[in-house]
Amino acid sequence: MSTTSLEVDVAIIGAGTAGLVARRQALTHGAKRVLLIEGAVHGTTCARVGCMPSKLLIAAAEAAAAIRDASIFGIAPNQPQIDGAAVMARVQRERDGFVSSVLESVGKIPEQDRLHGWARFVGPTQLEVATTAGSVQVAARAIVVAAGSAPHVPTPLRELGERLLTSDTIFELPTLPRSIAVLGAGAIGLELGQALAQLGVATTILGNGTRMPLLKSQCMQSEARTLFEHRVDLQLGIREFAAVPVADGVRVSWTRADDQRREATVEYVLAATGRRPQLARLDLHRANVELDERGRPRGFDNRTMRITDTAIFFAGDITGERPVLHEAAAEGRIAGINAARYPDVRAHVRHVPLAIMFTDPNMAVVGTIPGPEGEGEAWDVGEVDWSDQGRATIIHQNHGRARIYANRACGTILGAELIGPRVEHLAHLLAWAIELRTTVPQALAMPYYHPVVEEGLRTALQQLGRKIEMAPKPHPLDCGPGT
Ligand SMILES: Cc1cc2nc3c(=O)[nH]c(=O)nc-3n(C[C@H](O)[C@H](O)[C@H](O)COP(=O)(O)OP(=O)(O)OC[C@H]3O[C@@H](n4cnc5c(N)ncnc54)[C@H](O)[C@@H]3O)c2cc1C
Numbered sequence: 001m002s003t004t005s006l007e008v009d010v011a012i013i014g015a016g017t018a019g020l021v022a023r024r025q026a027l028t029h030g031a032k033r034v035l036l037i038e039g040a041v042h043g044t045t046c047a048r049v050g051c052m053p054s055k056l057l058i059a060a061a062e063a064a065a066a067i068r069d070a071s072i073f074g075i076a077p078n079q080p081q082i083d084g085a086a087v088m089a090r091v092q093r094e095r096d097g098f099v100s101s102v103l104e105s106v107g108k109i110p111e112q113d114r115l116h117g118w119a120r121f122v123g124p125t126q127l128e129v130a131t132t133a134g135s136v137q138v139a140a141r142a143i144v145v146a147a148g149s150a151p152h153v154p155t156p157l158r159e160l161g162e163r164l165l166t167s168d169t170i171f172e173l174p175t176l177p178r179s180i181a182v183l184g185a186g187a188i189g190l191e192l193g194q195a196l197a198q199l200g201v202a203t204t205i206l207g208n209g210t211r212m213p214l215l216k217s218q219c220m221q222s223e224a225r226t227l228f229e230h231r232v233d234l235q236l237g238i239r240e241f242a243a244v245p246v247a248d249g250v251r252v253s254w255t256r257a258d259d260q261r262r263e264a265t266v267e268y269v270l271a272a273t274g275r276r277p278q279l280a281r282l283d284l285h286r287a288n289v290e291l292d293e294r295g296r297p298r299g300f301d302n303r304t305m306r307i308t309d310t311a312i313f314f315a316g317d318i319t320g321e322r323p324v325l326h327e328a329a330a331e332g333r334i335a336g337i338n339a340a341r342y343p344d345v346r347a348h349v350r351h352v353p354l355a356i357m358f359t360d361p362n363m364a365v366v367g368t369i370p371g372p373e374g375e376g377e378a379w380d381v382g383e384v385d386w387s388d389q390g391r392a393t394i395i396h397q398n399h400g401r402a403r404i405y406a407n408r409a410c411g412t413i414l415g416a417e418l419i420g421p422r423v424e425h426l427a428h429l430l431a432w433a434i435e436l437r438t439t440v441p442q443a444l445a446m447p448y449y450h451p452v453v454e455e456g457l458r459t460a461l462q463q464l465g466r467k468i469e470m471a472p473k474p475h476p477l478d479c480g481p482g483t
Contacts, residue, residue, distance in 0.1 A: 002134035008033040010339045011127055011140035013119045013282070015106060016044045017325055018316025018332035019146035023109070025336030026144070035138060037129055039118035039281070042106045043099040045148055045317070046325050052098045053171040054191055056091040058358050061198035065360060072396050082200045084176030091171055121287040125311050142311040142339035146332060147282065149275040149317035157183070157271050160243055163250045165270045167192070176201055179266040181243075181252045185236060186213045187357050189272030190228065194359050197232045204264065206254055210237045214355055216369040220417045223401050224363060227419065231360070235262075243269050277318045287312060296320065303347035305335040313339050324355060354431045356424045361386075361400045364427035367415030367434045370405055380408050382440075382464030384456040386420040391451045397421035404430065404460045411439035411468050421453050429454065440465045 009031040012019045015038035026034045046052060064080040071077035106114075117131035119138070127138040151166040158164065165173075165180075167188055178201065182193035185207025193205040212224040228234050237257030244251045246265060253263035279295050289307055290298045299308030302321060306313050315335035316328035330351055338345045357363040370379040384402050392398035400420030406413050416430045433443055440461050448455050 003137060004134065005137040005139070006035065007139045008035040009141050010034045010144060010336070011119075011138050011142075012036050012144040012146060012336075012339075013127070014038065014146035014148055014316070014318070015042055015114075016146060016148045016316060016328065017046055018148070018318075018328040018335070019144065020044070020102075020105070021329045021332030022144045022146055022313075022315055022336030022339065025333050026340040029337045029340035031340040033113070035113055035115060035140070036109060037115045037117065037119045037127070037138075039116075043102050046328075047095070047098040047102050049168045049171060051325055053091050053095040054167070054188070054195075055358060056094050057087075057171070057199075058191060058195045060087045060090065061195035062360065064200070065198045069396060080200075082176070084199070085174060087199060088171075088173055088175055095171060118281055120281055120283040122283070124287050140311075142313065142342040144305075144313045144315055144332075144335045144339050145282065145318055146315045146328075146335070147278040147318045149277050149320075149323060151271060152274045152276045153271045154273055157243060157269065157273075160245055160250055160269055163245055163268055165268050167272070170270060177267040178202065179249070179264075180204075180268045180270055181206060181250070181264065181266045182270045182272055183241065184272035184274065185209070185234060186272060186274065187355075188275075189270070190234075190359050191357055192270065192272065193234075194228070194232050198360070202266075204233045204235065204266075206238045206241060207234070207236045208238055208241070210257070212236075212363075214357060214363055214365045215417050215419070216365065216371075217403060217417060220401065220403060220419065224419050227361070227399055228359070275317065275323065277320045279318070301347070302331075303334075303350065304338055304345045305331055306338060306345055311339075311342050322353065322355075326354070327351065352431050352434045354427060356427055358424065361397065361420050362418070362423040364418045364423045365416070366418075366427050366430045367413070368405070369415045369417055378408050379405055379414070380464055380467040381405050382460040382462070382467065384460040384463075386453075386456060389453065389456040389459070391453045391455065392421045394451060395421065402426070402456065402460055404457070404464055406440050406464050406468060408468050411441060412437055413440060413443060420456070426453065426457055429457065440468060 010026040012022050015036050023034050023036050067078050067080040115129050117129040119127045119129045122128045125140050129136040151168055176199055180196055180201055180203050182189045182205040185205050189205055193203050197203040212221055215221055215224055235256055238254045241254040249265050249267045250269050251265050255261050292298055297307045300314055305315050313335035315331035317323045334348045352367050354366050382404050386392045386400045387398050402418040404416045413433050418427055444461050444465055448458050
């Protein structure tokens with residue numbers, strides 16, 4: 001095998017969202033030669049196995065759920081006829097469309113600026129890339145590590161072979177399974193588990209923790225747990241999970257929180273047991289980077305994306321901080337700009353935290369959520385209960401609750417936790433309001449159409465306004481029915 005060497009301004013490890021954005025930004029900000037290195041297939045986690053196929057599956061599940069719910073509106077009660085092969089065919093067809101648009105843009109990158117192979121550090125600014133044509137030694141002025149994350153599968157589960165699914169493999173199934181045990185009740189486990197259940201798959205979601213994902217406050221935790229335990233077979237606080245392959249699937253057993261032992265035979269087990277940053281292959285210790293006990297670099301600054309005192313920048317899921325798409329893009333941007341400018345590195349303002357789960361109902365968290373001890377002091381909270389909100393009742397999605405937090409002294413909105421009808425959109429309104437440093441009175445002075453779920457936000461804001469004593473006079477339209 002031959003060894004060649006390359007000298008570049010910026011080398012980027014990983015052609016996911018963060019890496020692709022970093023490349024574009026590095027070029028725009030003065031780097032002449034930028035090398036993009038990808039070890040696996042191109043197409044990004046988001047398009048191939050993440051956001052897009054999962055939301056396609058959820059869209060099918062929502063269609064099935066709408067048919068089941070139709071009788072409430074006086075429309076002939078119907079059980080949806082679910083063609084599992086057709087459901088998966090659409091997921092794959094549309095997913096392939098998203099992937100091919102990524103492949104198209106990767107295809108436009110000149111070949112001499114791309115390498116296909118796994119990269120590892122051999123010095124502070126030197127990499128070795130194992131390509132099929134041999135090893136390539138890369139020397140760079142700065143390096144962006146955008147190596148993403150991968151599903152973490154507990155060792156005993158690996159023995160299940162093809163009966164074990166992860167988010168990397170589930171979207172390849174030719175048809176929907178008959179039954180599945182989803183191990184892990186985090187964002188991915190709940191989203192996929194609930195969608196499969198709505199699509200008629202006998203689904204049990206098992207979580208060893210007792211908390212629901214995203215939500216912080218105790219009351220939102222209980223609200224979410226009660227709601228989801230009624231909608232899906234969700235069992236939290238389980239222990240002693242075991243899975244053994246049998247002729248027709250997998251025999252799973254576990255101990256419930258109430259000490260009862262349960263078992264079932266399922267066609268597949270879906271391991272939704274978290275994702276881990278892909279650090280192992282990188283040999284970061286050879287870059288003179290100080291590592292913690294889990295192999296993560298110490299001294300990472302999330303405003304510059306730089307690892308202190310190095311020419312190395314991290315971006316995207318590899319940071320282990322905000323594993324969502326828009327943050328991977330934002331971090332890729334900062335890392336790309338700073339890698340091009342290195343050593344003249346600048347700090348950037350980060351977005352307000354925003355995370356959404358596309359469950360039914362949606363869950364979301366925005367901004368800063370105070371701990372219990374913070375609530376009585378500088379914070380106040382306003383609530384809306386969707387059960388009697390006008391628009392939510394009209395569309396028969398009157399479930400859940402939202403809590404909005406504001407700074408008591410100056411009235412700015414600081415954060416929110418939401419479960420309810422299409423709160424994916426309300427979470428955005430609040431994130432934008434927080435980024436613009438909007439106060440509660442300013443938010444209340446905005447127009448609210450009637451009847452819309454946004455009026456529910458106004459209810460919570462009005463409550464907050466009364467608490468912080470900064471509320472404007474009520475507007476006549478505040479008095480529409482069911483707001
Ligand atoms: C099922 C699922 C659903 C999701 N849903 C959402 C959602 O609805 N909304 C949302 O915002 N986010 C969602 N996410 C998260 C989102 O997909 C990720 O946050 C985002 O894709 C991360 O992008 P990235 O660039 O950091 O990593 P990636 O896109 O994973 O790119 C990293 C790349 O680096 C390559 N690589 C790794 N190591 C090396 C090496 N040593 N040498 C060369 N190449 C290497 C990998 O092969 C990979 O291609 C979801 C994720 C999953 C799994």
